[in-house]
Amino acid sequence: MRKILLIGAGKSSSHLIKHLLDTSQSENLHITIGDLNVDSAKRLIGDHPNATAIHLDVFNSNSRSNAIKNADIVVSMLPARFHIEAAKDCIVYKKHMVTASYVSKEMQELDEDAKANKLIFMNEIGVDPGIDHMSAMQVIDRIRDDGGKMILFESFTGGLVAPESDDNLWHYKFTWNPRNVVVAGQGGAAKFLQENQFKYIPYHRLFRRTEYLDVEGYGRFEAYANRDSLKYQHVYGLDHVKTLYRGTMRRVGFSRAWNVFVQLGMTDDSYTIEDSANMSYRDFVNAFLPYSPTDSVELKFRHALKIDQDDIIWDKFLELDLFSAEKRVELVNATPAQILQKILMDSWTLSEADKDMIVMYHKFGYEKDGKKHQIDATMVVVGEDQTYTAMSKTVGLPVAMATLDILNGKITSPGVQIPISKEVYFPILEQLKHHGVAFKEKQVPYLGYNPLNL
Numbered sequence: 256m257r258k259i260l261l262i263g264a265g266k267s268s269s270h271l272i273k274h275l276l277d278t279s280q281s282e283n284l285h286i287t288i289g290d291l292n293v294d295s296a297k298r299l300i301g302d303h304p305n306a307t308a309i310h311l312d313v314f315n316s317n318s319r320s321n322a323i324k325n326a327d328i329v330v331s332m333l334p335a336r337f338h339i340e341a342a343k344d345c346i347v348y349k350k351h352m353v354t355a356s357y358v359s360k361e362m363q364e365l366d367e368d369a370k371a372n373k374l375i376f377m378n379e380i381g382v383d384p385g386i387d388h389m390s391a392m393q394v395i396d397r398i399r400d401d402g403g404k405m406i407l408f409e410s411f412t413g414g415l416v417a418p419e420s421d422d423n424l425w426h427y428k429f430t431w432n433p434r435n436v437v438v439a440g441q442g443g444a445a446k447f448l449q450e451n452q453f454k455y456i457p458y459h460r461l462f463r464r465t466e467y468l469d470v471e472g473y474g475r476f477e478a479y480a481n482r483d484s485l486k487y488q489h490v491y492g493l494d495h496v497k498t499l500y501r502g503t504m505r506r507v508g509f510s511r512a513w514n515v516f517v518q519l520g521m522t523d524d525s526y527t528i529e530d531s532a533n534m535s536y537r538d539f540v541n542a543f544l545p546y547s548p549t550d551s552v553e554l555k556f557r558h559a560l561k562i563d564q565d566d567i568i569w570d571k572f573l574e575l576d577l578f579s580a581e582k583r584v585e586l587v588n589a590t591p592a593q594i595l596q597k598i599l600m601d602s603w604t605l606s607e608a609d610k611d612m613i614v615m616y617h618k619f620g621y622e623k624d625g626k627k628h629q630i631d632a633t634m635v636v637v638g639e640d641q642t643y644t645a646m647s648k649t650v651g652l653p654v655a656m657a658t659l660d661i662l663n664g665k666i667t668s669p670g671v672q673i674p675i676s677k678e679v680y681f682p683i684l685e686q687l688k689h690h691g692v693a694f695k696e697k698q699v700p701y702l703g704y705n706p707l708n709l
Contacts, residue, residue, distance in 0.1 A: 256285040256305075257662055260326035262313060262341060263333040264288050264296040267355070267381070269642050271332070271651030272299045272306075275658070279305035282659060289322050313337050324348045330658055335359060346372060353658050355381030355650050358671060366671040375666060379673040380657045382613060382649035383412040386634070386687070388487075388673055389653070389680035390694055391617055394630060395491060396677065398621045406497045406627070407620025407703065411468060411478045413504025414646055417610035417637045418473065424571045426506035428603045430611040430646055437596045438524050439503065440482060447484035448499040450703065456480055462514035466502065468616050470633050471695070476614065478502035479510050490675060498703065504614055512571045515560050516595060519543045524592035531589040537580045539594050552578055575602050611638040613645045615694075620701055627701035632694040652690055656683045 288296040289311025296308035323344045328351045335356035345352045346368045358378045416428040444455040465477040484501040544555040615634040638645035660666045
């Protein structure tokens, strides 16, 4: 049997494991799942005869190398910073590797060794990054093959709560790592290209510069700019494009409210709060407001942020119990961002009955025969439950499909890479359609950029 080693059985692995198990008999596979928590891996494989769960610590060189040595291909679903040790072993033992993570500097440095050993190290093959790359390149290549010239590309993705589970005023719940949501956009200005001009949005302005998007059947969304929209300009072959913008989607109104946290400094992760463990939520909020012997915390909050009492944004903060004197922080030496995350998790953690949703939106502007055209493409995937989520589906299925395509010799180009070539994206996108992961395209009038939004 052909042996697949999967390292990490977290929340994004359920659909990946299910797909590999469902195809294990026809593909002659045995899947070994290595995780620190063996019980979670066992729950996902049940009593399937073609799978084994083992305890695996990626930082234990003996257990890691032994597991990799016995595999034909390695799939790492660990956090990105933990891939590199497994990747080095894959070079030593000449094993292909697949991850859903961004290519790190350390991973890229293995490119020559991977090519020398004819190994495929496929990265960024999840949803974002992953499906965004593949779906974008499919349309971009088609436009070019048809004689068109790309002049605009915008791409947006959101991990959101499904409409049937949308029951709070923020229209948002955590569907992935809460910490990444709280600190999103930090670390430098967002940069993008707009009508041949480089544009920059500093963090303190990021959530007040949004673009609006309408998705048929799902209503209106807003999007704020990703930190670096130019990262894939050369990779996608868009060196001469006039507009290039990548963003994150939320429901309309989220960004304006979130900006309040940014302006107060509650998303800061660079210092710790004194005596944070003994704080109430009310104390935490008050720590960022001016002193007043007479005004309440609520009044100071509204005055500082110029929020009227009848403004819907005010109700959003009340809904979070932000001013509770009873609820405690209970985190020792916590940063503002860590405390804010705890407060938000009280309200934004998905319940057992909740479903999540992935939304993706691409805009392709191009010139052909002297005329300007635009294609808008949208994808919506709704989760089944808290095990088989939309996030796990859109991350795990592309990983599983790439793994099988490498094993079956359908992907042959060696080296550290991302899924932008036709040999990778075409068969995977076709397979994804059969699992309900597909884009709807429509021709729309070319609009270029919208100065009222951006």
